[in-house]
Amino acid sequence: MFKNLMIILTILAFGFMMPGETITVKGSDTMVIFGQRLAEEYMLKNPNVRIQVTGGGSGTGISALINGTTDLCNSSRPMKKSEREKLKQRYATLGVEIKVAKDGLSVYVNDTNPVQELTLEQLKNIYTGNITNWKQVGGQDAKIILYSRENNSGTYVYFKDHILEGEDFVPYAQNMPGTAAVVNAVSKDKNGIGYGGAAYGKGIKFLKIKTDAKSPGFEPTPENIRSGDYPISRFLYIYTRTRPTGEIKKYIDWILSDEGQSIITKVGYFPIR
Template identity: 65%
Template sequence: MKQLLASFLVVFLLALPGAAQAGSVTLKGSDTMVILGQRWAEEFMKKNADTKLQVTGGGSGTGISALINGTTDICMSSRPMKEAEREKLRSRSKTPGTEIAVAKDGVTFYLHEKNPLSSLTLEQLKGIYLGDLTNWKEVGGPDAPIIVYSRENSSGTYVFVKDNLLGGEDYSSRAQTLPGTAAVVNAISKEKNGIGYGGAAYAKGIKELKIKAGSEEIAPSTDNIKSGKYPLSRDLYFYLRTPPTGEAKAFIDFVLSPDGQQIVTKVGYFPVK
């Protein structure tokens, strides 16, 4: 009964707006981290029935804004906070905030399972997303237009790709914006000429693209991401206004514990410890 109640509370609380009430903790932000956040919440509440956890997505930027505005306790972010965001937090809360890395990920590019390509270089991916390459034959594939999918600009993954792959340049106007990683995966599974990106944990029913570096093809595997060899490896973060206390600290201690990090692996991401 206690397990059923905990699971019900996660589902129910996902629909509730606003900041936490007494005895509860709110998490908001990265769509990449939503499933992971839900799993952590479910397991924590099974053992801590007096604490209610509210987990919602909306993108890393949305979560950071909520943290600055005081409408969430914990921001989930798939990118580091920008200095301008930290300044806003300092201005509002008189604190620089607290950053905690809670998992590792490798931004993965997805292809339809029937696409014959297995790898592309970073320069080829950059050319595709800037709009300089528009046909698969230009990168060794079939003579077919490249259908480009991207995330919305509130997404931390969108920002990560822009900063780390595109060198800060704007995405091609041809890129179709989708509201979440799951939507990108669904679109690629139906569009044989499509390409999209997201977290490694979402790559189900499609092909994960390897990154070609010289003669080597580097997969977004556990070893490559944990070691940093995969060139688009990244940390996933919790941000708080102040160092965690009370229920928030108990929850984060659980997230970073062996049991919490085992959930990271089960969901499809990679532990920080």
């Protein structure tokens, strides 16, 4: 009897043993790759900490933060006022915003496309359906095939707010589940155009973007993004519900350290400092 009891207690003890602290990170698909790289490096240095990074979109991450199903939220857009209100209602906090990187939102076309640059206005007109043929922007006589993101994506929201100036995307734009999917689609579609984070841009052509018809076009290079010449750059954020403490604080401090920022640079984004 005593022996059986000891076995049960031992099993229970192992069952309830804390394997170390787990930090969950959810949100922006744009930030998944660098989020995972950061997590891998941090876990190597801190084997007692487990960090789980998943995507789903900035909106999904912020919802998870509000619902209490994630510790950290990766977001490629600032939290909306309505989302802060929900945090206030539930936790009596505004959430803590930490800028962790800078990103140039790139516009991709197929390698074979002769178009080299677009103005912000042309880009808006393409995605709102006022320009439908490549020849209207100096390309071949071919219908423009639009690739976009789903509406839970921070990239989608950023593009809609800043490029479309709040107007709706044309309904025939194809919504892809991630920036990688946009790149993949554009690389296979000679008439395709898409947008997304710079880190996903390998293997396809970036368009130069011009603020207006008279200004020069800039590619989303590190120099142009750092200098602010590239007109579509944005911050990437981590959000917490309350002021970070304990292991979460250590992790965020490490991301903002030279070591963390150098990893961000290696993955193709730009350091915050």
